[in-house]
Amino acid sequence: MPLSLILADMEYLGVQVDVDRLEEMQQDLSKRLDKIEEEIYELAGQSFNINSPKQLGKILFEELELPVIKKTKTGYSTSADVLEKLQHEHEIVDKILHYRQLGKLQSTYIEGLLKVVHDDTHKIHTRFNQVLTQTGRLSSTDPNLQNIPIRLEEGRKIRQAFVPSKDDYVIMAADYSQIELRVLAHIANDEKLTSAFKEGKDIHTQTAMDVFNVKEDEVDSLMRRHAKAVNFGIVYGISDYGLSQSLGISRKEAGQFIEKYLESYPGVKQYMDDVVKQAKHDGYVETIMKRRRYLPDISSRNFNKRSFAERTAMNTPIQGSAADIIKKAMIDVMDQLNDSDVNAQLLLQVHDELIFEVAKGDIDQLNKLVKNAMEQTVELNVPLLVEADYGNTWYDAK
């Protein structure tokens, strides 16, 4: 309940948007889309509606005679996974993928954001939904902040449009580092995992060392990337198939990674078995603050339903506990902020971050206050780590 009051204030306050910047991006993207369009038409030898899967399918599979991978009810499939497999066949495919990505950015994000900006204040007033997710995580609408793309550089740039509402203020973002992995280490009480965090090691490097049996200085970036993928996959109950897709390796290799991982972290394996057993017995799973999620499919005769329920049983306590922690942190931060004389406002909660705007003179104080409140909000077997940064826009606060 206290959280809903905090969220109410955040929503009412809103976030300042640099509308000029956004419109600039819009025009810029528009130009780029036109250019790519031209290039595509040239390669295709004709102009067509790239956004029509029907027309696109004809061009790709009839005109250019690319191999057909999948068919749909009405024609050829031109979905992303199909196109990704055809990338090496023709350079047009890459351009089409790029075109689509930018097109989505343009319509959903840039134009979408421009639509919800308040006419007078030029602020965006998102709405946080506290009762939607099954894990306890917050979600947001109008706009949905969770899925503003950050992997694509053009997507990240959208964050440049989020600015402080007052002069002499900056944006500060405080992010929990690997909160879900830390929660996993705590709940599973795995020795190696817990030590790694306690000793302040880089967890992905550590995992790479354990899974590939190498020393720290032998871990290269590819290994670390693979280890990172396994780390995140484990939290979501990933299968060998899922991991193989995500890393572009064979299913067998992926299975071996997962096996090696579970061997290296027996506590994690034990946790996964225990939580599924407990879910079958009780019919639900819990987070550290005893938020419940019922899993009726856990005893389903249908293999798929049951598997999904098992993965959910493994993941919900982790994601849900992370959600609990972030929510409590928000309450603690606001309590302390209100007691202090720091000039700052909490603006947004996205993924594992809290985003503020703060007066330039109070940056250090806020930094200390927030880091402290967030890291101390609960006591786990491992330390919680918060990294905070600031800048003139959300993009720069990284």
Place this chain on the structure above:
Amino acid sequence: MIIKEVFDLSKDEIVLIDGNSVLYRAFFALPLLSNESGVHTNAVYGFTNMLLKILEDKDPSHILVAFDAGKTTFRHKTYKEYKGGRQKTPPELSEQFPVMREILDALGVKHYELTQYEADDIIGTISKQAQENQKKTLIYSGDKDLLQLASEHVTVGVTRKGITDIDEYSPNEIKEKMGVTIDQIIDLKALMGDKSDNIPGVPGVGEKTAVKLLNQFGTLENIYDNIDDVSGKKLKENLINHKDDAFMSKELVTINRESPIEIKIDDLDYEGYQSRDVIELFKQYGFKSLMGRIGGEEETVEREGVTYEHVEEFKTDYISSNENYLIMEMLEENYHNGDILGFSLVNDQGYYFIPTEVALNSEKFKTWLESKENNKIVADTKRLKVALKWRGINLNGVQFDLILASYIVNPSNSNHDLPSIAQNYGLVDVSYDEEVYGKGAKQKVPEKDVLAEHIVRKGVVAKKTLPTINRRSREKRTRAAVL
């Protein structure tokens, strides 16, 4: 005729339920519930819930619930102390048996009991007939005493802690889980004894030893025929000294499959039920959540009438010193710029509809909204707070949020709005918004009285559901609720 039988054979599925055993388990599995008249109903509720599931999932052609007839059975002649040492059945449970029979009658499910014989024997006898006719049979019980009846066509389902959770045993599973064949189960129990039924067995012989002996010798008789081959001095001694007990135990645990029952399989034909009768009974016993599972006629919604005051000037007298249920009605999802259609206030002083202009122009109303005294109960604090903030009012003093509580109780109830919550708790006092406003492009605000009543009704269900939601969200002992 032959063709008809073949047809019937493939579709026939006979369900036999051990009424006493399941009712007993349901009683201890569920918290004590009673209806308005004070009749206890938890065991009946659990049983009925399970029964409905069986009817839905298995769609039996024949069904029977067998009950014990009384305390004395033919087994007591063999052994006076049979089932001795058992605690007396609590009256809260025994009063539910007649209720259960009433419900079975309404559901069209036959039930039967036979003096001197136990439910087990009735089931054993019918299932033997079924077996001889090669009809598929499902037996449900709360304990494992009926496992000896399993066979190629007969599966035994044993309920687990949560009554609707059922472990099904076919001959293979029994061999796997218990280590002996179906034919050996009787001998297994004879050797092990059974504490709850006060069957002696052979002292010093537990499940492990019994399984070992049976795997070695095959049958009880064979053990004694080759008693010298038994390893272990103490074991041999006990076996020899308690031979009479062992064989008597065997007699006691053997289900009588030739009981003089007066019913035949054909009598157990299941023909369904009259929805109205069932719904009447469900209403009587307060089984609101089961009503939705009864197919058939549409239940005409009977609602209590609601009289409310249409407020023209807000007075502080309207505010109760106890809980005040405050509803703000806004159709738009986006409450940053939605129109408020009206407010309602429900408390122990009455029901009030407060038109938007009256509310927002009333200093007294605004003062109350901003008062920090914790006596407002709302549905969706955030929505109310933000909407009021945009109108320059700073909401305080909210004691409880029904929407958040509903989410804590179960996050997967897909809708956490008041009409949906009301529906979940079996209340019919308020309609869904769609029914009042229409959907999509056709959506429009109805005339004043219809609108006012709808908003007041939301307050009414808020008041009615609060105690249950409050209790349920606390039951989970969850700290998540304080966030």
